[in-house]
Amino acid sequence: MNGWFGIALAGILSGMAGSMGLGGGTVLLLYLTLFAGVDQLTAQGINLIFFLPIAVLALVLHGRNGLIAWKDAIAIALLGLAGAAAGTILSGWIDGAVLQKIFAAGLLFIGFRELFPKVKRKKPGSQTHEQ
Secondary structure, three states: OOOHHHHHHHHHHHHHHHHOOOOHHHHHHHHHHHHOOOOHHHHHHHHHHHHHHHHHHHHHHHHHOOOOOHHHHHHHHHHHHHHHHHHHHHHHHOOHHHHHHHHHHHHHHHHHHHHOOOOOOOOOOOOOOOO
16 A cells, blocks of 8 residues: 555545544554554654645635634634644654554543543533524
8 A cells, every 4th residue: 555546545544533623643553653664753753744724725714715713713822832842852762652552542541531431420400502
């Protein structure tokens, strides 16, 4: 799956998932590390470069539809930039094999949280409105 078809398929799936907010970077990272033989740090860099135009497109489209709380979005973006800088520095100190294990553990954790979400119990006396 290293040919143009595999690359195109990974790019299209990543772009579609990313534009819907579903973490298309995960698809791209898995393809790059498992099938294309790219090391983890390089794959993360490629993922970030790939993410930028998709993020801009999604931002424009969601902004036009009034789906963005700009005040909150700016605060979160600034904190995200700080986190990205810290993560970049930390990733330079951690071995690639260890980074892959940390990434895999994170995916498993998120997967289990999605499979087994906390059930919110209704408070006594609360009413739900069905539409």
